[in-house]
Amino acid sequence: xxxxxxxxxxxxxxxxxxxxxxxxxxxxxxxxxxxxxxxxxxxxxxxxxxxxxxxxxxxxxxxxxxxxxxxxxxxxxxxxxxxxxxxxxxxxxxxxxxxxxxxxxxxxxxxxxxxxxxxxxxxxxxxxxxxxxxxxxxxxxxxxxxxxxxxxxxxxxxxxxxxxxxxxxxxxxxxxxxxxxxxxxxxxxxxxxxxxxxxxxxxxxxxxxxxxxxxxxxxxxxxxxxxxxxxxxxxxxxxxxxxxxxxxxxxxxxxxxxxxxxxxxxxxxxxxxxxxxxxxxxxxxxxxxxxxxxxxxxxxxxxxxxxxxxxxxxxxxxxxxxxxxxxxxxxxxxxxxxxxxxxxxxxxxxxxxxxxxxxxxxxxxxxx
Numbered sequence: 453x454x455x456x457x458x459x460x461x462x463x464x465x466x467x468x469x470x471x472x473x474x475x476x477x478x479x480x481x482x483x484x485x486x487x488x489x490x491x492x493x494x495x496x497x498x499x500x501x502x503x504x505x506x507x508x509x510x511x512x513x514x515x516x517x518x519x520x521x522x523x524x525x526x527x528x529x530x531x532x533x534x535x536x537x538x539x540x541x542x543x544x545x546x547x548x549x550x551x552x553x554x555x556x557x558x559x560x561x562x563x564x565x566x567x568x569x570x571x572x573x574x575x576x577x578x579x580x581x582x583x584x585x586x587x588x589x590x591x592x593x594x595x596x597x598x599x600x601x602x603x604x605x606x607x608x609x610x611x612x613x614x615x616x617x618x619x620x621x622x623x624x625x626x627x628x629x630x631x632x633x634x635x636x637x638x639x640x641x642x643x644x645x646x647x648x649x650x651x652x653x654x655x656x657x658x659x660x661x662x663x664x665x666x667x668x669x670x671x672x673x674x675x676x677x678x679x680x681x682x683x684x685x686x687x688x689x690x691x692x693x694x695x696x697x698x699x700x701x702x703x704x705x706x707x708x709x710x711x712x713x714x715x716x717x718x719x720x721x722x723x724x725x726x727x728x729x730x731x732x733x734x735x736x737x738x739x740x741x742x743x744x745x746x747x748x749x750x751x752x753x754x755x756x757x758x759x760x761x762x763x764x765x766x767x768x769x770x771x772x773x774x775x776x777x778x779x780x781x782x783x784x785x786x787x788x789x790x791x792x793x794x795x796x797x798x799x800x801x802x803x804x805x806x807x808x809x810x811x812x813x814x815x816x817x818x819x820x
Contacts, residue, residue: 476664486510486573490537492648493579495527500656512557513537524645563707590623609789610651620671621691723807727816742778787812
């Protein structure tokens with residue numbers, strides 16, 4: 453699939469990169485990418501992938517633009533309020549790059565339509581804000597053999613990982629299962645407006661790398677970002693033999709709309725404490741709790757709750773044995789994202805009586 457003169461001019465800065473060049477740009481032109489969610493993450497990802505010359509770019513989103521979206525969803529402006537996100541996104545992307553094909557899927561992704569929609573694409577970017585959708589997208593990519601770049605945001609923190617069939621662990625290998633209420637979305641927890649811009653751009657970067665075959669993608673690596681400290685961290689994980697969808701004996705062989713526990717999945721008995729609840733519990737019975745701070749060493753050194761056990765998230769898998777004889781484990785981090793991840797990992801390892809501090813130490817600051 454050669455490039456014509458107009459394409460060569462438009463993508464000239466890519467062509468100058470020896471890692472991409474004409475061959476890489478032709479791969480981008482031949483690529484078919486689906487973005488799930490035209491929100492905070494999907495907006496920057498879509499803009500940069502359209503600008504990069506992705507041959508077919510699909511946007512699936514059943515929502516309409518709300519004025520509260522405009523703080524972070526840069527695909528839209530005030531005149532778009534009330535319009536279909538997918539359709540308005542398509543108009544904007546076609547205007548940005550008329551040389552590519554843009555498809556708008558103005559509907560909700562479900563187990564019933566995922567296979568049909570995914571069939572027209574090679575790579576999927578998950579920018580959804582619902583946990584059930586994340587599991588659905590992951591399971592569909594595993595079952596249908598599609599590459600996936602996943603990201604999520606919460607308050608001031610973000611995370612990203614990639615999946616390639618037969619080459620890396622999937623989302624369920626890291627988070628075997630969780631209930632919808634465990635992770636609040638932007639509407640209930642809030643989010644720094646520029647945060648999804650960064651994470652969505654990182655998703656677009658990963659997609660370009662996977663398509664062109666350059667660099668080292670986030671396979672078996674969960675990258676986390678803390679906007680308040682302006683630091684990136686990395687947590688490595690492996691494929692689980694007992695993973696419900698990509699393991700040796702998968703129990704998920706068809707798509708489901710709910711992320712309900714599957715047979716053989718470890719139970720996730722996770723409680724969320726507000727700052728006020730944790731402080732009251734510590735006042736009444738401090739001996740009943742084990743506080744585990746999963747932040748990085750520099751964060752812990754700057755300040756922590758008295759009596760906290762420090763186990764950075766990246767060290768947790770190999771230090772899980774230190775927690776097996778403890779009860780009332782409460783994981784703590786800066787904003788509540790890493791602590792929820794830690795609790796999920798601990799549940800998958802068979803630990804029980806788990807909790808995490810919702811909103812993290814930032815939320816705790818105003819609780820007393």
